[in-house]
Amino acid sequence: MPDPFFDQLRRAPDVEAPDLVAVDATDRLLLDEAAAAIAVHPDGVLTVDDTHGALTLGAVALHGATGVRAHTDLRVAELALAANAERTGVQGFTVLPQLDATGARVVLVQAPKSLDALREVAEVVAAGADPSVTLFVGGRVKHMTRAMNDVLADSFEHVHATLARQKSRVLVATGPRPGPSSFPRVAEHPDLGITVAAHGAAFAGTKVDIGTRALLRQLPAEGPGVAVDLGCGTGVLAVALARAGFAVLASDASAAAVASARETAVRNGVADRVTVTRDDALAGVEPGSVDLVACNPPFHQGTTVHAGIAERLFEAAARVLRPGGRLLTVYNSHLPHRPALQRLVGPTRQLSRDPKFTVTESTRR
Template structure:
């Protein structure tokens, strides 16, 4: 949204924009550079509060500002095809900020509004980064409620609980998600208590699917003018209120108890000896209810080298050609043995954990992930899909299999220093015989490899003497030299057209 949409009175050095800029510049170097989404929200909320912008982010009737008439559909209407002449602002008594990775959105909302702010992020690493930014501004820190107080309840239920702390209908600000399913789940939880639902993001990340999803819950969806290649989708007039003939700013109270169910699918694998696993995934869980092909290659490598005594069967490539041969296992005294304590460092939807439980039914399993949605998904997957759940083909076929333990799942930023947690439940150095790792290489929509480097170091700390890391990665990322530097040496266990699996042993 061009700053010219706001009158000079709001932009001058003694105006409200300049006042919040001073607070924000103390936290974010070069503000507003590098924060186009937060700047857009700052101007939108300031203009709404002053009565110079309407709900669409355009000049309100009679404001005297020059109107901007082009939306993203290019025909002068908003994304839902509605007019822009109504939308009188009713201040929300509170706000919810979702998936704010830097804290800039939460600070902007708190500095430009009068009510309390609930800040929620699926990634607890993003939430911690935002917390540090918020704590740097003493004037608003006490008004922003973060998820730390409800962290033992991961996933959407924590958000539903937090929404009930607000005094009335609220405004929701969401950083544009990678998947429409994420927005759908947030809407199911929050639309009943949100008078207005705003999605902010870069133009290239704002698909029309987001407009359509908002239109399922709201009668009006506006597309704001753009600013620095960012824009807003603003949903108003909740359908639940309109259907009952009530005011458009009065959603149905108490409906935030409704928690969406995860998507679920029965997943088969080409890895011998692994049964079908019923996989569940909430919207923000990477990959959905599927098995990742890299994790499949990793699992087959574990089966071949550490699994039951059976001839190794290499997975064919997608085009049917055989994969590259694994390097021979070193013939020193430190031969791999079946693991008793297994950690999946970034467990995602839990498929790999459940499959490892089928492969090693006597092992104690632990899964760690930074995502609330991932931990919630893995809990459902492991309850239904591991051999001690509801669909055990492995134990039915072999009643003499030892009883596996239910995996322990830990919501944790695995890049943080050890130990994780406290007391008897703490995860500390030297606890595991096997750490499996399929490291991420995206941070939101940005490609990065720093997280993987840190996780490889963390795996080295977590392994007991003689324990093994088994790591899979996209071959072009070339992580093996990092493994070699951390562990001293590594061996390639598998490779196909896309992925490489390497293993390295901790010193005995």
């Protein structure tokens, strides 16, 4: 149903497309289910992973919340929240660089994709929020499982599900049971000689996914110069590049990835050669300042496959590479990325290919 307030919201600077929306049924259901709790505790609202600002701005504009605190894992979500706040004129919220639930009484969460990400949110809320806190976790029914209830039950006494509406559902948790955090988790990979640390929302967790392994095999053995691990995740490529002699910038839009990559660099003894930053598509990097970029780009926007996500990273790589600099990219072999790489970066050649993954090298014009 159209809503004059929500109709003002946009995804920008996130990818815009007809099948991608700024406000979904889950946002609306979360706000409706939490309305009574917000009315009782208007100054105790925390939003988590609010993708484009609907939860944060809606809590203020529609339900009278004051001093809302918002933490989003993705930097682009922060930027979209700021843009929508300016567009709508809504104020009365602050953005948290790290998740901090201290004193929160009402917590609204867009359900993350992984159970580990949900577990870390639940642990942080249970440990820091007011004992009276109510945690609302919303998602599309097709992506919600019984295991999510179980994860919440590890940190809360009572968990129940609301009735579904427009194919969305909300899990409600009360009675926090504070305990020690189980993150970051750490795993050794003797075959690679790398120790990986991972927070809950970091892609692949403590595993090294097969795409990253394919790209690792194509990295230069030595390389004085400046290299970027673009979309660094847990920092595996950054460690390998640092060991090869590069000064490395590891960049990711995810706060969980950045925290993970920093810890991974420390545990592998290369923290002095790896600078880790949270950034949206290398916005803070000078044009033409980089010799090599390594990238294992995502191809999902939430649960939607969209080529525009990877192409934003290819454009970023082209901007920061010096003429003659190289972009090494790994991607699923069925994806048509090579024409985009040639168009956005420069001449592109295949380094390896198997039924699952292709690795290419693009040279900046």
